[in-house]
Amino acid sequence: MGNTLLTQERNVPLALLTCKINFTPLPKDQWDDYLLEGAEIDGKVYRRVAGNPTIHIKRGDYFECVTCGTPTSRRRVQHPIKGRSDIHIEYVPYCSNCEDIPSQFGKQIN
Ligand SMILES: [Zn+2]
Numbered sequence: 001m002g003n004t005l006l007t008q009e010r011n012v013p014l015a016l017l018t019c020k021i022n023f024t025p026l027p028k029d030q031w032d033d034y035l036l037e038g039a040e041i042d043g044k045v046y047r048r049v050a051g052n053p054t055i056h057i058k059r060g061d062y063f064e065c066v067t068c069g070t071p072t073s074r075r076r077v078q079h080p081i082k083g084r085s086d087i088h089i090e091y092v093p094y095c096s097n098c099e100d101i102p103s104q105f106g107k108q109i110n
Contacts, residue, residue, distance in 0.1 A: 021046055021055070031079050031109045034092045034102070047072075047093060054095050065095035079106035 023037035023046070035050040045058035046066075056063040056072045063072035073096045079088040088109060092102045 023048060023050075025050070029088070029090070031088050031106070032090050033077060033079075033106050034090065036093070049092065049094070052094075052099070054098055056093055056095070063093065065098055068095065068097045070095050070097040073101075075102040075104065077102065077104055077106040079109050081109045 021039045021041060023039045026036040026038050026047075028035055037048050037050050039046040047056045047058075047063060048054060055066040057066050064070060065072060072093045075092045075094055077090040077092055079090060081087060088106075090106055094102055
């Protein structure tokens, strides 16, 4: 039964799935370059990066791409802080199969 559910979800056209899901912005830090959005429907938890068509669905303790089923990767984005030697780190989810890797260089924090 679990596999049947998986297959059905992956066969849903992405555009249709996007229309059905009402995403809301998640809290972000002021230096973040990427706004994460979340949704929960029928107990299923979804995430996406605002402006990005890729949707990630929670499977147990990890997320995977709704389109291809690849486990979601996280890109470590570094934000230099003006006048200081340390950096802030932002983690950005992406699908290594469907998307280009986000840049590791975030905007400078002033
Ligand atoms: Zn994918």
